[in-house]
Amino acid sequence: MRGYLLSRLRQMIPVVLGVVTVVFLLIHLIPGDPVEIMLGESALAAQKEELRRELHLDRPVAVQYGEFLLGLATGDLGTSFRSREPVLREILRRIPATFLLAGASMVVALLIAIPLGVLSAMRQHSLYDHLSGFLAMLGLSMPNFWLGPLLILIFSLGLGLFPVSGYGTAGHLVLPAVTMGTGMAAILMRMLRSSLLEEIRQDYMRAACARGLSRRAAVLRHALANSLIPVLTVMGLQFGALLSGSIITETIFSWPGIGRLTIQAIEARDYPVVQGCILFIALCTVTVNLLTDLLYFRLDPRIRHE
Amino acid sequence: MSERASRKTLARRVARHRAAVAGAAVVVLVLLVAIFAPLLAPFDPGAQALDSGLSGPSWSHWLGQDRLGRDLLSRLVHGARISVAVGLGTVSLSLAIGLLVGSASGFFGGRIDHLFMRLADILLAFPGILLAIAITSVLGPSLRNVLIALSALGWVGYARLIRGQILKVREMEFVQSATAVGSPPVRLLLVHILPNAISPLIVEATFGIARAIVAEAGLSFLGLGVAPPAPSWGAMISEGRHFLFVAPHLTTVPGLAIMITVMAFNFLGDGLRDAMDVREASP
Numbered sequence: 397m398r399g400y401l402l403s404r405l406r407q408m409i410p411v412v413l414g415v416v417t418v419v420f421l422l423i424h425l426i427p428g429d430p431v432e433i434m435l436g437e438s439a440l441a442a443q444k445e446e447l448r449r450e451l452h453l454d455r456p457v458a459v460q461y462g463e464f465l466l467g468l469a470t471g472d473l474g475t476s477f478r479s480r481e482p483v484l485r486e487i488l489r490r491i492p493a494t495f496l497l498a499g500a501s502m503v504v505a506l507l508i509a510i511p512l513g514v515l516s517a518m519r520q521h522s523l524y525d526h527l528s529g530f531l532a533m534l535g536l537s538m539p540n541f542w543l544g545p546l547l548i549l550i551f552s553l554g555l556g557l558f559p560v561s562g563y564g565t566a567g568h569l570v571l572p573a574v575t576m577g578t579g580m581a582a583i584l585m586r587m588l589r590s591s592l593l594e595e596i597r598q599d600y601m602r603a604a605c606a607r608g609l610s611r612r613a614a615v616l617r618h619a620l621a622n623s624l625i626p627v628l629t630v631m632g633l634q635f636g637a638l639l640s641g642s643i644i645t646e647t648i649f650s651w652p653g654i655g656r657l658t659i660q661a662i663e664a665r666d667y668p669v670v671q672g673c674i675l676f677i678a679l680c681t682v683t684v685n686l687l688t689d690l691l692y693f694r695l696d697p698r699i700r701h702e
Numbered sequence: 703m704s705e706r707a708s709r710k711t712l713a714r715r716v717a718r719h720r721a722a723v724a725g726a727a728v729v730v731l732v733l734l735v736a737i738f739a740p741l742l743a744p745f746d747p748g749a750q751a752l753d754s755g756l757s758g759p760s761w762s763h764w765l766g767q768d769r770l771g772r773d774l775l776s777r778l779v780h781g782a783r784i785s786v787a788v789g790l791g792t793v794s795l796s797l798a799i800g801l802l803v804g805s806a807s808g809f810f811g812g813r814i815d816h817l818f819m820r821l822a823d824i825l826l827a828f829p830g831i832l833l834a835i836a837i838t839s840v841l842g843p844s845l846r847n848v849l850i851a852l853s854a855l856g857w858v859g860y861a862r863l864i865r866g867q868i869l870k871v872r873e874m875e876f877v878q879s880a881t882a883v884g885s886p887p888v889r890l891l892l893v894h895i896l897p898n899a900i901s902p903l904i905v906e907a908t909f910g911i912a913r914a915i916v917a918e919a920g921l922s923f924l925g926l927g928v929a930p931p932a933p934s935w936g937a938m939i940s941e942g943r944h945f946l947f948v949a950p951h952l953t954t955v956p957g958l959a960i961m962i963t964v965m966a967f968n969f970l971g972d973g974l975r976d977a978m979d980v981r982e983a984s985p
Contacts, residue, residue, distance in 0.1 A: 407823075410820055410823075410824075411820070411823045411824055411827055414820070414821070414823070414824030414827075415824055415827045415828070418824065418825075418828070418833075419836075422836055422837075422840055423840070425837065425840045425841060426840045426841075427841065427842070533965060533968060533969065533972075534961075534965070536968060537912070537961050537964040537965035537968055538961050539916050539919060539920060539936075539957070539960055539961070539964075541919070541920055541923040541936065541939060541940070542939055542953070542956075542957030542960060542961065545939065545942075545943040545946055545953045545957075546953070546954065546957065548943075548946060549946050549947075549950050549953070549954075553946060553947050636827075636829030636830070636832075637829045637830040639829065639832075640828075640829045640830030640831060640832040640835075641830055643831075643832075643835060643924070644920055644923065644924065647924065648943070658835070659924060662835075662839040662924075662926070663925075667840075670836070670839055674828075674832060674835075674836045677828075677829070677832055678827045678828050678829075678832065679827075681827050681828075681829050682827045685827075
């Protein structure tokens with residue numbers, strides 16, 4: 397396990413460096429003078445100079461890159477133009493809300509995917525299976541920026557069951573979590589169905605049934621646990637997409653997380669915050685992918701013996 | 703089997719997949735609407751009538767009017783052009799880059815392959831539309847920038863797919879025979895390997911169009927897609943959601959258009975995957 401961890405960490409180093417480089421280069425992609433774009437054409441020359449100095453844009457690119465890396469190593473992501481606060485502090489303040497939403501979305505996804513996937517696999521080619529397949533396709537094709545307003549229309553404005561937007565109570569969490577979890581539920585459901593179908597055809601299942609276990613009991617006690625391993629892996633790999641999707645969902649529901657911070661920063665042309673948020677989501681993705689790999693390594697004995 | 707005969711067999715297999723046929727029919731319909739949008743739209747999509755803003759469906763405006771009194775049906779029809787342009791444009795650009803990089807990586811291997819794999823790992827650390835959001839946030843909203851932003855990551859999937867296919871096909875006997883009789887590398891790649899490695903790419907491209915349509919709409923929803931007043935479906939949902947209570951049709955109608963179009967491409971992709979017996983590609 398230790399050897400595997402070290403080898404994966406070694407592989408991660410160039411990826412993290414690459415991600416940091418891409419994020420650093422973002423500000424240099426701005427067409428024209430980034431300072432003028434951030435402050436507007438009417439800004440005074442002195443203001444422009446001050447910002448240029450603050451962003452270190454008055455130095456050669458290589459020096460800027462070195463300083464950027466050094467800053468990252470010491471936890472310095474720069475200062476927000478808007479709030480004049482360190483970017484890292486702004487991000488840290490928003491993390492709990494985003495992780496709460498991501499966690500709740502995963503729970504929603506599992507609550508939808510497991511029963512639908514299991515029933516679908518147990519009744520393959522039945523009307524129920526086709527209906528579940530259609531629902532999964534619906535979930536995959538329904539964009540969250542449409543599902544969110546639709547849920548608000550039905551459950552908030554129509555039925556008055558949940559608040560339209562905001563943060564603070566369990567009620568506030570339901571609609572954003574369903575919005576974000578639906579797409580993932582569709583992916584997990586399809587994955588669970590095909591993985592369970594494969595397990596059901598294994599010899600150990602035939603043996604379990606031969607020993608007198610009902611098919612249902614054999615599936616729930618033996619096959620389901622095995623078929624959940626690839627589902628957990630996909631779930632881990634989808635975590636990054638979930639964080640990226642939070643940018644839209646948090647905007648719809650005014651959820652005070654990293655996603656909303658990103659959009660607010662983009663609207664205000666607060667590029668240090670934009671850079672910080674993008675970097676945070678990308679590094680989270682890399683870390684969760686690594687953790688997923690390690691979890692898979694722990695759960696599946698076949699990988700350990702390879 | 704001749705190429706024509708194999709194409710007929712493929713068409714017959716797709717035709718057996720009812721959902722794929724329905725998907726293909728909707729895809730053709732959306733393409734026709736996009737091509738003939740100026741003829742089909744009853745009004746100029748930008749023409750405003752402020753006094754009748756937020757009106758519901760009527761005989762003259764079948765789907766109602768938005769906040770500025772613009773005809774929703776006309777905007778929806780013209781919006782199909784943007785979706786189709788982004789879908790096809792992104793996939794074409796991504797395919798071109800992916801084919802080039804993936805072929806070089808899989809065929810030559812070594813340092814080129816190593817470099818590509820590391821670059822792919824880095825880009826894949828930016829999940830979903832994160833990289834596209836980052837790029838359009840600095841480049842500004844426009845159709846060209848959306849194409850650049852979506853292709854910046856889009857090519858990686860195709861390149862990895864074609865690389866894997868090349869590694870598989872190059873081990874086959876007919877390729878080794880061609881190598882043995884002295885076929886030059888470029889001919890080997892273009893005539894023998896690529897045509898036999900292309901099926902999963904076609905399937906993946908079908909799903910790719912669906913993904914690009916959703917991504918463009920998502921970017922436009924955030925104000926980072928096609929610049930206003932262009933009638934992007936995503937921007938229409940974004941504008942409409944502020945009037946959910948008084949004019950829900952402004953949100954539901956463009957959302958339905960996106961969902962049906964995306965679903966059609968996904969069903970078609972599923973059908974093609976089954977017909978071509980491709981296991982690698984998935985939405």
